[in-house]
Amino acid sequence: MWLRPTFTKRILFFLAADIVISLFTLYMAYALRFNFSIPVLFLDHFWRVATPLILFKTGCFFFFKIYFKSWRYFGLQDFRQLALAHVAAYALFALLFFTFSSWFNPMPRSAIIIDFFLSLIFLGALRISKRLFLESQGSQxxxxxxxxxxxxxxxxxxxxxxxxxxxxxxxxxxxxxxxxxxxxxxxxxxxxxxxxxxxxxxxxxxxxxxxxxxxxxxxxxxxxxxxxxxxxxxxxxxxxxxxxxxxxxxAIEDLLARKPKDLDIETIRSFVEEKTVLVTGAGGSIGSEICRQVLNFGAKELIMVDNAEYNLYQISDQVDSTRSVPKLVSILDRKKLEKLFETYRPQIVIHAAAYKHVPLCELNVTEAVENNLSGVMNVIDLSIAYGVRKVVNISSDKAVRPTNVMGATKRIGELYAQNVDSGKTEIVSVRFGNVLGSSGSVVPKFKAQIESGGPVTVTHPDITRYFMLIPEACQLVLQAAAIARGGEIFILDMGEPVKIVDLAKKMIRLYGKEKEVEIVFTGLRPGEKLFEELLIDDAECKTRYESIYVAKSTDYPIEKLKRDIEKLFESGNKRDALRRIVPEYLRRESDRLGKPREEGAKPL
CATH class of the missing domain: 3.40.50.720 (NAD(P)-binding Rossmann-like Domain)
Structure with a gap:
């Protein structure tokens, strides 16, 4: 037990070692001065010189915290401190010598200079010895x-x-x-x-x-x-x-991340700061990050709305509770939702609540239509009724020439946002592609498959998708909302599309399992496209930010749209009813497999 190193033992060890080495170097300095034949007269006064010199030296070592340095990590900066401590110690000794020179003499002054360098070398060597030893042993x-x-x-x-x-x-x-x-x-x-x-x-x-x-x-x-x-x-x-x-x-996110170069932090801050912001779908991947962002940009109060208890608990546990209010409310419950608007009077509403998983929406068409359409209509109608300044509807690249229920409902949500009589409320939709790491996205799915030994399942060898980091996507959403005047559909520049099979190969390589994990193609799922598009027509597509585009507006008389949506809710064939509102909603296999883009189509 007594051999176990401690802070006190280390100090005592170096104190004893410094005293012994200092005596040795001073004697060596005398020997070198007199060519290894020291006169007895000078040796008689050796201890008169050694005692104060060593006291000054150890005292300065304490002052410069030399004894508190880690032996293992002694480096150049520590050696500099050791040199300064030597200078201070020998300067004090020189002052003492010139004050009481008669007591020290005879003393070889040049031996003190020699001792300065010998002491610095030997004491420095002692302190760096452990590091050199460990490095020589460890490098192999x-x-x-x-x-x-x-x-x-x-x-x-x-x-x-x-x-x-x-x-x-x-x-x-x-x-x-x-x-x-x-x-x-x-x-x-x-x-x-x-x-x-x-x-x-x-x-x-x-x-x-x-x-x-x-x-x-x-x-x-x-x-x-x-x-x-x-x-x-x-x-x-x-x-x-x-x-x-x-x-x-x-991480695969490091390789795929596309960080926009024109994020305008001040514009976002002036848009959000000191405002009351209501976010629906606050516990989701996009909604939770928007919650964090609006608080970071100085929102006065954040109303977080979600009907999933655990998701809402997670985000409420991560943000400032003094400026946020979690509310377990479904966007389909208009009365309870209206109570929130009446109580908190939000100035900005960001609608991120939706069913977004394509295969699930294909299997649960009625629920997807009800949630995605009733939800967006409730949020927009109540925002108008309670004088919300700006509403941001989070849309999707799947709303462009949709081949699935989810995309078709998102497209109808865009049409409603564009054509509703909004009064003084500015309503804007923001459309973007996949965000890296979101719930249900392909990246965590591939990760789990690789960790379990595979195979990694890809639906089609030619399928491509756009990707962006969640924080950057959410910042661009807020930036687009800040410049909106109402009625626009903004599109975020997602960079170049990525082949999903290439993504799978990269992830397998990153895990070092090329020989262990294979890729299996399972075929496109219902409603799935080979490629996603963000912009059909490049007319009117530029804004002052190169990462944000705006799509050409689509006129759809609002009363007719409301009637058509009502018929959709009542229809026994939801897919046909969706197609009557969104004629570009295609269900043919040839369309799903990806026909050539029409002239003028411009995926970003």
Missing amino acids: KRKKALIVGVSPRTPQIIKSGISGDIAYFPEAIVANDEKLEGTYVENVRVYSSEKLPQLLENSDIEAALIAEPPEPRELDRLVEMLNSFGIRDIKMVSLLSNRNEKLQDI
Whole structure:
């Protein structure tokens, strides 16, 4: 037990070691001064010199916190402190000597200068010895790693790798800046990114640590290159508040994320700040993130509406309870919903509640029609009745030439929002594609299939989808709403579509299970398209933000639309009734398999 290291034992160990080494270095300084033949007269006064010098030295070490430094992590900054402590100690001794020189003499003054350097070298060597030993032992046991990018994280990663805090030993660094070629960071050489293939081919690097994440496309290419050289262990590095690093596996979101370049934070803030905001579907993937965003942008009060108890509990537990009110209310219950409008008088309403899963809506047509249409009509009608300034209807890319019930109901919701007599209420719909990580999306599904050993099921080898991160999508929704004047359908630029089979292959590679997990094609599900579109006609499509487009409006006399919707509710054949309102709603197999886009079609 007495050998177990403690804080006090470490201080006592270094205190004793410093005294012994200091006596040794001072004696060596005397020996060097007198060519190893020290006169007896000078040795008689040795202890008069050694005693105050060592007291000053140990006292300055305490003052400069040298005894509180970790032996294992002693580094350059710590050595600098050690040098300053030496300077202070020897300066105090010099002051004492010149004050009481008769008591010290005879004393070889040059020996004190020699001792300064010997003491600094020997005491510094003692303190760095453990780190050097651990590094020499540990480098053979850890994976040789490539560090990608030079950033404030890079030196800390190298230190952690050398000290053994992480299971990787840094061998080289690659950086995009050609000016850094040939330089060193913490004694690790920097290579230009152009030399990466040559470096990987001629070295035995086993892992990669990404210190400076590039744009998603560049990151995707980097991962592909690393994989081609057999490197599967790839980590993203982030620094925690205590300056320690956190290593995370590359996520598919990192490769697919498309971060918009024209987010206007101030416009969003001025739109939301000090407003009362009501969000329906507040517990869903989109609704919950919108709740977080509106509070971040300074909403005065947030009314969170959802009929799913657990979902509502989750989001209410994550946000500021002093500015938010969770309400277990169904959007189909008009009376209870109206009570909320009457009580809280929201200025902004964001309607994110809907049944969105295509296969489930295909199997539950009546429920999908009732929820998605009665819900949006209730929210819009009550918003108009209670003078809400702005209503945002969350729509979907599946509303464009819909091939499924969900898309058709979303399209009718857009038509209602565009054509209703809104008075002073500005109503806007925002249409976008899939968001990464949302409930029921393909990414968590593939993840679960890979973790269970496969197979990964893809409906069709040619199926494509658009993807965006949830936070960025929700910020763009608020930004679009901020510039809306009423009646628009805004479309978020989702970047380039991604083939789902390629997505599955990337995820399998990220898990390092190419040989274990196979991909099985199961056929398109009812109502599923090969590709989704965001914009049919590019007329009137530009806004002042390149990430936000606006679609051409569609006239549909509101009284006729209400009658047609009422007939839809009463119809025994909901699909035919949907098609009467949305003629482009197609159900033929050839249409589902994806016929060529019509001229003028412009998916973003």
